[in-house]
Amino acid sequence: MREKTVEQYDVVIVGGGPSGLTAAIYCGRARLKTLLIEKSLIGGLATYTNEIENYPGFPDGTGGLQLMELFHKQAKKFGVKIKLTDVKNVELEGDVKKVETFRTIYEAKAVIVAAGGRPRITRATDEERFLFDKGISFCATCDAAANTDKTVMVIGSGDAAIEEGMFLSKFAKEIIVSVIHDEGKMDCNEIARDQALANPKMTFVWNSMVDAFEGEERLERVVLKDLKTGEKKPITVDTCFEFIGYEPNTEIFVGKLNMSKRNYVITNERMETGIPGVFACGDVREKDLKQVATAVGDGAVAGVEAEKFIAETEVFRNQILQTERIGLIYVYSAIDAPSRELLPMMREVEEAYHGQVKLNVIDQYKGKSLCDRLACDVEPMTAFYTKGGEVVEISSKCDKRSVMEMLNTLVQNPIEVVI
Numbered sequence: 001m002r003e004k005t006v007e008q009y010d011v012v013i014v015g016g017g018p019s020g021l022t023a024a025i026y027c028g029r030a031r032l033k034t035l036l037i038e039k040s041l042i043g044g045l046a047t048y049t050n051e052i053e054n055y056p057g058f059p060d061g062t063g064g065l066q067l068m069e070l071f072h073k074q075a076k077k078f079g080v081k082i083k084l085t086d087v088k089n090v091e092l093e094g095d096v097k098k099v100e101t102f103r104t105i106y107e108a109k110a111v112i113v114a115a116g117g118r119p120r121i122t123r124a125t126d127e128e129r130f131l132f133d134k135g136i137s138f139c140a141t142c143d144a145a146a147n148t149d150k151t152v153m154v155i156g157s158g159d160a161a162i163e164e165g166m167f168l169s170k171f172a173k174e175i176i177v178s179v180i181h182d183e184g185k186m187d188c189n190e191i192a193r194d195q196a197l198a199n200p201k202m203t204f205v206w207n208s209m210v211d212a213f214e215g216e217e218r219l220e221r222v223v224l225k226d227l228k229t230g231e232k233k234p235i236t237v238d239t240c241f242e243f244i245g246y247e248p249n250t251e252i253f254v255g256k257l258n259m260s261k262r263n264y265v266i267t268n269e270r271m272e273t274g275i276p277g278v279f280a281c282g283d284v285r286e287k288d289l290k291q292v293a294t295a296v297g298d299g300a301v302a303g304v305e306a307e308k309f310i311a312e313t314e315v316f317r318n319q320i321l322q323t324e325r326i327g328l329i330y331v332y333s334a335i336d337a338p339s340r341e342l343l344p345m346m347r348e349v350e351e352a353y354h355g356q357v358k359l360n361v362i363d364q365y366k367g368k369s370l371c372d373r374l375a376c377d378v379e380p381m382t383a384f385y386t387k388g389g390e391v392v393e394i395s396s397k398c399d400k401r402s403v404m405e406m407l408n409t410l411v412q413n414p415i416e417v418v419i
């Protein structure tokens, strides 16, 4: 079998929806060598919607596709490379992360998971036979025109179902909405509900769920089951639109990232996943509000944090754990007077060794992530001694004598300890 090619990047972003594109804009603008990988449509789920009315900056609303084209253009402007292919596997531990596609292994210093979600399906009998282009659709924008003057069914009563159902009513002659709740009860907001109930093209089948999909080559009937009586009723339709929620695209991350019960990725506010250098943003995260605006916010944070992570890794490797000299790393706290007062003494000690010792000072709060890399929960007034880029001693004895005695065991030419 042909060997996969290997390419190196600073950051690889998995997923090209609003969150991935925003992360890409931030990384590209920070001059990181950035690759974004998208398996289907650049713009992700946002391209499914005909009209986005709640994204700030567009008082008259905007089309999902148009908005995503702008995001895409902006990412390209900042030099982001985009590949249209499916990420098959990832190796996220360690300094060099690997993101694998059919032909290539992309190595990266940081990875941003922006894989979003996909529409949930009903799992009713024979659903698989008609998915996507054979009569079951998840995208009103894509398939509304093809249903001009036809009869369509909408499954679901949430905001997406009802809003997309109303959009479909501009094209189709009849929209039959299957709702699992009692008459008049819907999951969408009240304004959408009232508009839908008043829409003459929309009819509702209350207390119902899909039992089966029927047809020859293409979908012809949806069999709805009455949840109260158990009665099954086949309804002839041209297309069935399913809007019953989403599930995350996290299969390739299972067992590799910390996930919620519903398989969404758990992150903190900095979009960190728990694996250093791996971030997650947008709908793929366990969070309450899944919208373009929140995906964009997440993407911005992930992009900035990835950039910070890479910069700090370089400082840590090349400066803090430098290999040329014996290292003295002093962790202090700017708000802790005793630890702060030792700073001038530490500088004197460095000078006394005439180039044999390199001092690095880290403020515990400002340099928290550097402290995390050294050890967990470092107290102010801790000295780390390094040799050849390795920490050889950690000590809370930070008086001049203790520091010099320790350095004398490490340097080639020890000096007299003068207090």
Ligand SMILES: Cc1cc2nc3c(=O)[nH]c(=O)nc-3n(C[C@H](O)[C@H](O)[C@H](O)COP(=O)(O)OP(=O)(O)OC[C@H]3O[C@@H](n4cnc5c(N)ncnc54)[C@H](O)[C@@H]3O)c2cc1C
Pocket (backbone or CB within 6 Å): 014, 015, 016, 017, 018, 019, 020, 021, 037, 038, 039, 040, 041, 042, 043, 044, 045, 046, 047, 048, 049, 051, 052, 053, 054, 055, 085, 086, 087, 088, 114, 115, 116, 117, 118, 160, 164, 249, 252, 281, 282, 283, 284, 290, 291, 292, 293, 295
């Ligand atoms: C019908 C509908 C209407 C909506 N209306 C609105 C609205 O009016 N306003 C609003 O703010 N939000 C709306 N939303 C929600 C909004 O679209 C999402 O919250 C937003 O798109 C999430 O962005 P994301 O980047 O996190 O994920 P997504 O948009 O889901 O993008 C993730 C991308 O990752 C890709 N991907 C996944 N796995 C891989 C892999 N292994 N390899 C490569 N690529 C991969 C996917 O193909 C996808 O393109 C709507 C959603 C839908 C479906």
